[in-house]
Amino acid sequence: MAQAQPSGLLIVDKPQGVTSFDAVAAVRGALHIKKVGHAGTLDPMATGALVIAFGHATRLLNAIVAHDKTYEATIRLGLTTDTDDAEGAVHVDESIHSRWKELTKRHGEQGSWQTGTFWHDLLADTIASHFTGNIEQVPNTFSAIKINGQRAYDLAREGKDVELKARPVTVSEFSVLDVRAGVVTGKNAGEPLLEKDIASFPFDSAAGPDQSFCSSLNDHSVTSGDGESDPRGVDTVISVASTGLIPVLDVNVRISCSSGTYIRALARDLGMTLGVGGYLTRLRRTRVGRFALPDDASGLIAADAMQQTSAHTITAHTEAKTFVNREGERVTRNTCVLDTPAGLAGEERRAWVLGRALTMEQATRGAMPAVDITAEEAAELRFGRRIERVVPRDTQVAAIAPAPDDVSDDAPADVVAILERANAHQAKPVTVFPLA
Template sequence: MSSGVLLVDKPKGVTSHDVVARTRRAFGTRKVGHAGTLDPMATGLLLIGINGATRLLTYLVGLGKTYEATIRLGEATTTDDAEGDIIERAETALVSAVSDERIDAGITALTGPIEQVPSAVSAIRVDGRRAYERVRAGESVELKARAVTVSRFQRTAMRRLDGAIELDVTVDCSSGTYIRALARDLGADLGVGGHLTFLRRTRVGDFDVADAVDGDHLDGAVPMDPVEVAVMAVGRFDITADQAQDLRHGKRLDGLAERVSGAHAAAVDPTGVLVGIVEKRGSALKSAMNMPENA
């Protein structure tokens, strides 16, 4: 039974769950999940775990992301993107008065460690229900600010239109950052409103959309081997056959923590099989997750 992580280039207009459903059909299994939701409007890289490799998704969700996006200044919407209704449209003269320098200053202010309030129309759960479900039901939703890091927020192109300004940007950010919220906050800072009109995720950790398969054509697609995925995500730690057996039986590997640089590492046995993910416990290493032995 095929097990691995499939890199999918999600097309516009479908949900992340739609891609999961397509993968289930293509691979003939119910055991499929994804690491990190993309809005229907967005395109780009979606990491899909299949069968035993779904256990790796926990270690993929928190990886940093890169996005290409287009922000439209001059209009604010109910959803902070182009799928919502326009709730504010700035006067043309006000938009025209926004200088390049003010835009760049606004971008700089949203770069680095910031406190960001997610879009109300998001997948965050509020008392057990998704925020977007509550909004669509007519409820008022106020989400708490959360700490995120935007390590790069770069303007790559700008177009001044009649009553609006369009910015093409590249964003490198921590997991949990909402690019829609960056568009909203930039527009609010400039006093003209803003929303997202285009979003494409090009990178998750070291995984690149250039290596992904078309989300409309998954039949015959070949997933990445679990060991390759795990090593890319958390680094490699080679173990002996006896150590592999110990980890599978829940035993610790004493005195080996100093050989792992990060919080986790992929434990690989002498045959090249991924045993699981180990974590530090004092000077020892213990299994945080074991892979199925037939995965």
């Protein structure tokens, strides 16, 4: 008799530079299982919690995808990109300078940026007024949403006009964690920030660069768009400040939101509301429903659940792999590699990864509400029959029975079925899981 394939769930801390599919492929390769999927895509730029299910647990993915999520991100205000994140081309809008000038004048009247709370208060007030609670959001044109069967990002890359309708989302938390003011050259969307008070930035080019601002940059490194960095003297900085430096704010935030919320769109819309433009430079997902990374600080799941999911997190890293494609071309691309203990390979590595997985019962209880049933009720459900249970409308619950009497005492519980309401007092199975 063939050995039953295992079922369960892993929380992979996806590294930057690989796709969610790459992470799924890494788990598939480690477990030697074909049936593997994930609950909610993370862009290559993003890092963090990717819930990956294997075996029968893949049937839970639709429920997990619908869970709310928590992200930590950095929003750069003062510039825009065509993708609303750091992977796009930078756009510099000269009209933004007048708005910056107005804001920094108000900022200067309220004290130094190092000690004052002007920027933090301005952002917090704007966010509270426009971006928390139930809001309408237009997704980014470079998104995976389908328009007449085609992905929006494919249409956008072809230069076609993409119009997406606003959709309702819920933002339960949008906290400003840190605000850093400074300047960039604007040549590269991912360019590091040179931190400086921008209240004295030379917004009026006709008046020439402000000497105090330029002098404040002396003995610091100005990073160019090609990533090179070198110390510059006052004279050089004056030239750069008058011809190329752009004032920006880098804002670290934590956002908890409903499924389907685009953090890139929040960055774009925050910048638009302030009149200075904005895009995302960093994105990390720390929580998907009750499945969270150890560094999640949202406080939205119980401590015991946090400890449970943290113990089942696997980190990963990116490695470049060179191969020959079907056309005979030599291609190098990033792959995702799970961080397993050194020296483990084959079945030992597979066993280690399985040891980090949530069991089918743990995965199910984390994915949806659950009801405990008897062995007799389990048998009825496996025949497709209804059982006496009250299930709320538009809700699915899992039916879990104790392990059969003829197995060991430490055997896992039996996840029998996913139920939905049949009538006021009965539930019916919509998905039945085979016996383990």
